[in-house]
């Protein structure tokens with residue numbers, strides 16, 4: 001069965017959201033349940049509410065700042081909302097949380113995003129289909145606007161499943177909280193293909209799902225995710241993993257299975273921004289910032305060379321970032337566009353002993369496609 005995002009067509013009103021403003025927190029079991037339901041509603045409405053807020057902020061800046069532009073205003077101009085005023089009909093539409101139709105793919109040149117490793121932290125069948133993958137993780141609000149284009153036509157590619165996973169603010173993946181027993185004091189490898197890296201943390205918690213989520217692209221070839229800005233760990237620049245699936249089956253618990261894979265990649269963030277975010281709590285609690293722990297790895301020093309290799313053919317694997325508000329702490333939106341080959345079929349195999357010391361070898365099923373870089 002081909003899955004089409006049902007969540008995007010659910011209609012909810014902002015009345016539910018205003019109910020959130022309560023004098024005290026939820027107490028009884030039913031109150032807690034209701035609170036969670038409302039929170040989910042809020043998540044679903046978040047892009048519309050953010051757009052509406054942005055519009056009001058733009059109006060505010062017009063009045064208070066004499067029209068000085070806000071970063072957020074720039075972002076939502078593409079959204080089809082009027083520059084200076086919300087038409088009541090548009091407002092009604094925004095408040096009704098209609099399907100997200102306003103997103104437009106960011107146009108970069110039409111280049112194939114190179115295949116990279118899925119790394120050791122992918123969970124087969126583990127990811128939920130959802131837009132908000134933050135759960136209760138602390139960090140900077142980070143919206144990811146991921147566009148997919150077909151490299152053969154340079155047209156946006158609707159209805160492919162974009163699957164993301166990344167580390168939390170202090171560098172851990174859901175399900176992998178601790179080093180292997182006996183490896184607690186391990187130092188990064190000094191030489192060889194794993195130079196700069198440490199052993200992968202084993203999956204010891206099967207339940208955790210945070211900062212992992214998959215969503216089909218809309219008619220504009222865009223999937224939008226809400227998350228927290230990722231942290232980093234030994235040997236790697238800050239990155240977000242991605243897979244793209246052309247077809248998938250939804251399991252009763254909201255996760256999916258898929259046999260075909262058309263892309264595996266990683267997105268990065270410019271170092272200049274990374275080092276600013278490193279100063280903010282909880283990013284400044286990253287264990288690697290403790291004396292003698294080595295600190296952050298810059299993109300150009302990435303131990304797996306993924307950032308470096310990804311620049312082949314002029315592809316920029318970095319998010320194009322804008323502030324959501326007037327200051328960094330109000331959060332960020334990152335745009336990135338991937339060119340994929342729809343005729344490609346990869347099979348990702350996690351073979352820790354293979355080449356490059358533990359990266360996944362991706363077997364192209366079609367001879368037309370590139371092999372792993």
Ligand SMILES: *[C@@H]1O[C@H](CO)[C@@H](O)[C@H](O)[C@H]1NC(C)=O
Nearest residue numbers: 105107108109149154155156
């Ligand atoms: C991106 O821009 C190029 C050059 O302006 C254009 O030819 C191409 O159709 C655009 N692609 C998308 C996906 O908008």
Ligand SMILES: *[C@@H]1O[C@H](CO)[C@@H](O)[C@H](O)[C@H]1NC(C)=O
Nearest residue numbers: 137138168169170172177282
């Ligand atoms: C990241 O996850 C680890 C492992 O679950 C946890 O110990 C740490 O507190 C988390 N970081 C933040 C900022 O919540």
Ligand SMILES: *[C@@H]1O[C@H](CO)[C@@H](O)[C@H](O)[C@H]1NC(C)=O
Nearest residue numbers: 125126127209251253254255
């Ligand atoms: C969902 O169900 C599948 C199949 O039973 C299972 O393998 C997976 O662990 C479940 N995932 C979650 C997040 O519950």
